Amino acid sequence: MTYGFIGCGNMGGAIAARLSQSTKEITVSDRSGKAKKLAAQLGIGYADNVAIATGCDCIFLAVKPQMLSDALSPLKPMLALRKPLLVSMAAGVELAKVQALAGCALPVIRIMPNTPTAVGMGVIPYCRNELVSDRLLAAWLVDMQPCGTLDALDEKLIDAASALSGSGPAYFYMMLDALADGAAACGMPKAKALDYAARTMAGAAQMYLETKRHPAALKDAVCSPGGSTLAGVQALEAAGFRSAVMDCVAAAYRRNKELGK
DSSP states (O other): OOEEEEOOSHHHHHHHHHHTTTOSOEEEEOSSSTHHHHHHHHTOEEOOHHHHHHHOSEEEEOSOGGGHHHHHGGGHHHHHHHOOEEEEOOTTOOHHHHHHHHTSOOOEEEEOOOGGGGGTOEEEEEEEOTTSOHHHHHHHHHHHGGGEEEEEOOGGGHHHHIIIIITHHHHHHHHHHHHHHHHHHTTOOHHHHHHHHHHHHHHHHHHHHHHOOOHHHHHHHHOOTTOHHHHHHHHHHHTTHHHHHHHHHHHHHHHHHHHTO
């Protein structure tokens, strides 16, 4: 399968870079020309949107939701003729709308990747329309393996997943920085504190993934009665930590819905 990227910002570039480990049959395009450097680094092609629409079997739509219509409109005749697979990562935009903007019935996959895709640790929920055959999906999933974990999800849940895993790295980076600042306030060098905090975060996540124990049980296993950890947990609860985290996911979900209109 040959791949094209219409738009090649941070997320599109990350997927193109990881995908290049499976195949070099990739062409990227962007409005600024910055993707030329990425193409040279990866040993892949650089062209305009028309060349991608006329020559690629699978086209990633890596543009902002509000730019999707303008990007697809000039390509409608080519898309109608060739019926390539479109892979949209436009937040909030449903499969049916992507197909409508393309101007014809064609196979569409919708994904919501996150930035750890750049290091092969992405969480990428996806859904597909009825024109994506099992064979086509299987071939695409094989090529996408270097990107991370791809998980089939009902489209009605994609926006919620985006608010969690898509936006989630930003929340974790904020906590990572805050934890390190706390340790720095206690005298620990900031760089060392960041490394400790990141490794602790990664280890805690891996422990959940391997044990599948409820997070509350894993938290209780760290908290001794009258101990220092419980004092820290109490401080977080007093500051409304859990409520704030729940609210941030809900806010991102609402924004995803707005972007898709």
